[in-house]
Amino acid sequence: MSVVGDDPVGPSAWAVERFGRRAGRLAAAIPAQLASAHARAHEVHLAARLKKRSPYGATLAEAVRENFADMARELGEDVRDVRGYEYAVINDHALFPFKYADRPRPLDRARLAADASPTRRRMLLGHGPQAQDALFPLDEDLTTEDYEDLHRTFDELGAATRLVCVFFTADPESGIHAIHWGQARLEPDRTFTWLYSEQLPVAPQPLG
Template sequence: MRHMKLGGLVTGGYMSQGAVRGADGPSDWARRTFGEHARALVRTVPDRLAHAHERARASHLVARLDNHSPYGLTLAQAVLEEFAEAVTGLGGSVRVLGGRPYSILQGRALFPFRYANKPTPLGKARLRADVSQRKRRMLTAHSPEPDTLFPVEELTTTKEYKELHEAFEELGQQTTLVSVFYTSDVTHGVHAIHWGEAHLEPDRTFSWLHSESLPTAGG
């Protein structure tokens, strides 16, 4: 599928950009992706992110640190655990990769990513330079559409290219990611939630075959 790049956001042909799903039920994309579980996930993802925020906020308050707050690290783990509990309840499975639980439903793994600590457009999402190789590989090898926008010769080496595109046995060779991108901070909670099919580009930005917004809990 041909992509267009709009202010850093790459869109696919059937994406309804800017639409907020949830109040009116799951989108056609969500139904195609998760089948009968789509409606439950549209409700559950925002609620579970809110629960994870509260857990992370509690750790921040206990630590009483102005700098190096445990909020971010706690939040990352709490979101994975919250999603795992929710997906297990829907009949999905949980697979551990690098000591972290990833939720699998309908052949799709939920990949949560907090891309900013303040309200920020999705098109500005960028992976940190120091992110683990494991996350890079997940976002590349398990991408729903792994075709890069950049010529292959612009990648570093053939060996690195092959390693990044090798699927994890722990997740399943055919498992693809549904990315759940969100922003939050310790004071205001979760500001925005986007989910869809994202692919990591060599410059650490993201291209999207599909993305849509979900309402925040109580929003």
């Protein structure tokens, strides 16, 4: 089954600037891929039969990355392995999916978790709209090995690659609530400043 759709309305100028002729197909395909990933995660959630510590979130995150990678391959674009995780890269822009809440919440309330992986932080700092002198900020809590990992992440994704953030909210029962994509800068307090964002429609998502 094809994972790439068409956008009947037409992509924004911002999307065309970043993705070129792929922009419309991406804008249509991303909601469908999130819906498909939710369906997979929902099945795992039901099978686990857990009221707490459901595997839904972790399964959803991995399924979204896999679906985006498959989408990129179908488009004839790149997929890059970053510390064991595949990321879709279209026209030198990497899609960075992030579920920022498990209930409907405004985009300006998004916040990176305190225990977020160094790889995620590195991707946001090194490939987001940051000043070059902020790529490798000094942090007394990071060891030499941590810094080496951060530099490897930078090399694996590609020095010229920029992030396009795909932020969404979801829960096991209701599915995907909202989807936003755009350019976001990670701030020291783990909030995000959006230089540009637009909302994508939510695709139909069957629940088991």
